[in-house]
Amino acid sequence: MNVVRRRLLIPAAATAAAALSLTTLSACSTDSAAAGNTDKFDVVASFYPMAFLAEQIGGKYVNVTNLTEPGQEPHDLEISARQTAQLQESDAVLYLKGLQPAVDDAVGQSEIRTKIDAASLTSLEEHGDEVGGHAAEHDDHEHEELSGKDPHVWLDPVKYAEIAQGVGAAFEKADPDHASTYKTNTEALVEKLGALNGQFEDGLKNTETKVFLTTHAAFGYLAERYGLTEEAISGLDPESEPSGARVRELEKMAKADGVTTVFYETLVSDKTAKTIAADAGLRTDVLDPIEGITGKSRGKDYFSVQEANLKALRTALGAT
Numbered sequence: 444m445n446v447v448r449r450r451l452l453i454p455a456a457a458t459a460a461a462a463l464s465l466t467t468l469s470a471c472s473t474d475s476a477a478a479g480n481t482d483k484f485d486v487v488a489s490f491y492p493m494a495f496l497a498e499q500i501g502g503k504y505v506n507v508t509n510l511t512e513p514g515q516e517p518h519d520l521e522i523s524a525r526q527t528a529q530l531q532e533s534d535a536v537l538y539l540k541g542l543q544p545a546v547d548d549a550v551g552q553s554e555i556r557t558k559i560d561a562a563s564l565t566s567l568e569e570h571g572d573e574v575g576g577h578a579a580e581h582d583d584h585e586h587e588e589l590s591g592k593d594p595h596v597w598l599d600p601v602k603y604a605e606i607a608q609g610v611g612a613a614f615e616k617a618d619p620d621h622a623s624t625y626k627t628n629t630e631a632l633v634e635k636l637g638a639l640n641g642q643f644e645d646g647l648k649n650t651e652t653k654v655f656l657t658t659h660a661a662f663g664y665l666a667e668r669y670g671l672t673e674e675a676i677s678g679l680d681p682e683s684e685p686s687g688a689r690v691r692e693l694e695k696m697a698k699a700d701g702v703t704t705v706f707y708e709t710l711v712s713d714k715t716a717k718t719i720a721a722d723a724g725l726r727t728d729v730l731d732p733i734e735g736i737t738g739k740s741r742g743k744d745y746f747s748v749q750e751a752n753l754k755a756l757r758t759a760l761g762a763t
Contacts, residue, residue: 480532481506484618487530489538489546490517491735492597493561495745497537499632500611504621508533510546514737516710517542522549531555535617537610542594557617564609565602567592574663574673595732599664600643600749604636639749643669646753651761654700656693656725658707658716661732671760674702676715694723704759706730709739728755 483506488494490511497507510526511517522530522545530536530549535557538546550558570593596602611629615622647669655666660675674696676689696702704726707716713727720727731740731748741751756762 484535484614484621485533487533487536489543490520492603492733492745493537493539496607496610500607500614500625500628502624502628504618504624511735513735514710515735517734521545527552535559535613537561539594541592557613559610559613561596561606561610562594565596565605567594567596568663569593570660570663573675574660574666593660593663595661596664598662598732599668600636600640601668602664604633607632607636635746639746642750643753646757646762647671647760649763650757652701653760654696654702655756655759656697656702656705657730658711661708662730676719690719693719697723697725703761704728706755706759708732709737710734728759730755
């Protein structure tokens with residue numbers, strides 16, 4: 444894995460336009476042989492959050508192929524020659540530029556007509572290993588990781604809805620025969636994401652602490668949206684090892700701010716989280732960045748896993 448390339452994370456973005464949204468789900472194929480040349484609108488998605496949008500918006504009129512297998516860490520994806528060739532046979536590709544360098548390269552070399560970059564459909568921000576309103580005197584930040592453009596926009600329901608609107612508009616333009624369905628589906632999806640946003644707003648309004656601790660900085664947009672502070676062990680790179688100084692800083696912060704829990708995720712080793720938790724006398728729990736759905740996921744899709752994330756945050760933060 445090339446950590447340097449991964450931290451060059453995502454160019455400046457423009458906001459999405461067009462109000463659009465949901466009906467019947469189409470089957471999401473992970474078999475690259477199914478990527479193109481079907482009688483439907485063939486969409487290649489780079490990883491789960493993009494595939495989910497394509498399914499929800501496209502409904503029965505799209506055939507979605509996810510380049511990232513369930514359980515595979517999407518940052519580490521390498522595109523095979525076969526996948527690259529079959530990308531050319533599809534009608535559209537939906538990806539998040541900067542998250543998966545191999546996908547960016549393949550899309551750049553592809554002649555596919557419709558290229559939808561989710562990073563261009565909402566605004567992205569610079570995030571380091573602390574995100575949010577927390578500015579405790581005890582947290583000196585001498586060891587803070589250099590920040591980079593943070594790609595984890597799908598974890599903020601509001602930003603994810605902005606992306607959905609842009610994807611819906613792109614589908615309408617690329618496949619005008621089914622534009623009315625894509626518009627209706629997009630509108631329904633955006634409405635559902637709005638309801639999820641309301642659940643988070645209400646559920647995290649009154650808490651004993653506003654600080655939560657994660658293994659890597661995937662939840663910065665979520666933290667900013669709901670007035671929380673994310674303290675990350677390893678910054679934007681989920682597999683980097685924290686320094687001893689950073690661990691001591693986190694233990695000091697946890698004690699001062701009443702942090703009870705170290706969150707880890709399902710697709711990355713929980714060893715570091717459990718070690719820090721044991722040393723600091725904290726609990727551990729899962730906060731899922733929803734980069735893929737597996738048998739270990741606390742839900743079957745984006746919405747159910749987000750609801751599980753909300754429940755875990757409420758418990759850890761002492762919500763009332």
